[in-house]
Amino acid sequence: MLRKSIIFWAFFIALSSLTLADHCRAGFGASPPWVKNYNLLPGSYYEQKITLSRGDPEEDMEAKVIFKLPEEIKNWFSVDKGMKFPLPKGEMQVPVKIIVNVPTNARLDKYVGTINIEAVPVNRQIGVGVNLAAGIEVDLEVTDRQIEGMLVRYVSIDDVPQSSPISVLLRIQNTGNVKTRPDRVEIKVLDQFGKNILGTAETRDLDWILSFQTKDIFAKFPMKLPMGGYWAEIKIYKGNDILRETQLIFNVVEKKPILENPMVKKMIYAGAGILLMVFLVAAILIIRSARKKGKLRFSGIKIGKIEIRVIKEAEGKKENKEIK
Secondary structure (H helix, E strand, C coil): CHHHHHHHHHHHHHHHHHHHHHHHHCCEEEECCEEEEEEECCCCEEEEEEEEEECCCCCCEEEEEEEECCHHHHCCEEECCCCEEEECCCCCEEEEEEEEECCCCCCCEEEEEEEEEEEEECCCCCCCCCCEEEEEEEEEEECCCCCCCEEEEEEEECCEECCCCEEEEEEEEECCCCCECCCEEEEEEECCCCCCEEEEEEECCCCCECCCCEEEEEEEECCCCCCEEEEEEEEEEECCEEEEEEEEEEEEECCCCHHHCHHHHHHHHHHHHHHHHHHHHHHHHHHHHHHHCCCEEEEEEECCCCEEEEEEEECCEEEEEEEC
């Protein structure tokens, strides 16, 4: 009896371990598992980043998005990767954005629903069910309450070319449902030891950040400094409130000639390529037009040392020309 009991429990534990291992291997989830916003205005645009995770991505899979939403709001929703997109082998996490575009004539109300994301192996046989699925809760409210708010997520200063303005990067998250921006940004520049104040400046010329968006904007200060290292004390204001106060080190460096700038070189090469393409297309169109009018007849084209041979016919006379 004892022996039978031991065998039973050993078999049960082994079976449970296999089941648990298979469940972990097939683990699939979404984080966060919701799209929630209670402060949408008619006409609002909202994005929610979702990370899809697989515990053991041993094979290529395809994700399929299914909206289980009220008909009234189905067309508000879209996915940046489309309704079907790959989940590549070896990638444990795949980010995706759920986008909500509220129409300007949207009814003020609360809306709930679900977004299901199903994952199926790419080489699945026909008739075999879905392996993995994740559910995302949708909970929205369209309101007429206007809410303004923002968070300063990041502040930095890159090296400043000599005689160029100091450019301070601000990463701002708009947490409200109306566009916003800081009212002003102040900078105090000190020497490399942080003791002597070399200059102060203020700017109010700042870009707007749309509702629920995170955007990089720049505060620029036309202060001319000699090459060297400096400290900057920066204050970012909304009204009389300081949103963020920070100290940063930056350098003023020698300004490179414009042609040494990699971006400028790329633009020059791209422009030259476009001009060459336009020239070739124009030449082809002119030659085709002339051929249709009976003025030109090709006898050959050579690629390499570009050689075009044509025969010109005019007023009953034939004139041979060779262009090399």
